Amino acid sequence: MGTAPIDMREREALCDLLAELGPDAPTLCEGWDTADLAAHLVLREHFKRGTDEQMAAEKAKGLPALIARLRTGPPPVPWRVPGLRTLMNGLEYFIHHEDVRRANGLGRRPDRPDLDALAWRMTGFAGRRAARRIRPYGLELRPPGGSPRRFGSPGGAVLHGEPTELLLYLSGRRDAAEVRLTGDADAVAALQGADTAV
Structure with missing residues (x-):
């Protein structure tokens, strides 16, 4: 796993995958290919x-140029501030790495406790937001x-x-x-129909 911060590890792994797949590979982001995703991250x-x-201007530079820019890392403030960097970029790069991986047939990566x-x-944030949308x-x-987290009324939808x-x-x-997904049928239907995307 290495000792590099999560955001840098996920950034490098995503850049490697983008380089391997090229600019036209699919992602889980509707309407975006890998070049779109790289342009989004740079912007x-x-x-x-x-x-x-x-987006068009960044994409016109070509995927290799976008990857090279991503590999140099983000500007120092706020992206490299200890404590903030993982919260601000760790999950962004994890989620977008998975957007590319899973759209191209790669499954869950086990043994990633960090x-x-x-x-x-x-x-905590995502669960509260989702619970508000299914009230x-x-x-x-x-x-x-582990111990479960509960948001809103008891007896609703349960996500395992x-x-x-x-x-x-x-x-x-x-x-x-x-x-x-288990639990109360109406709550499950509400969650399945709710827009929780970020």
């Missing part, structure tokens, strides 16, 4: 809004071998899975996430 880190014109710990931390029903997140998979589901990657 995001340089605080540009990502308009259609800006990613699971970070994902579990962030399920009056509640939501429970249940990782294997590894923390990274729960986060992928809650961030809109439902079909790709390896989870199991």
Whole structure:
């Protein structure tokens, strides 16, 4: 696994995969190929809004140039500030890495306890947001071998899975996430119909 920060590890792994797959490979982001995703990441880190014109301008530079820019790392502030870097970029790169991996037939990566710990931390935010969107029903997140998290009313929908998979589901990657959904039928239907994407 190495000792590099999560955001740098995920960045490098994603860059390697983008280089391997090329600019036209699919992603889980609707309407985006790998070149679109790389352009989005470059624009995001340089605080540009990502308009259609800006995306087109970045894509026109070519995937190798976008990958080279991503490999240099983000600007120092705020992206490299200790404590903030993992929260701001760790999950961004994890989720987009999975967007590319899973759209191209690569499954879940086991034995990533640091990613699971970070994902579990962030399920607090994602779970609250999802629970608000399915009111009056509640939501429970249940990782294997751990204490569940509950949001809203008891007896609602129950989402089972590894923390990274729960986060992928809650961030809109439902079909790709390896989870199991149980609980009250109306609450389950509400969750399945809710827009929880980020």
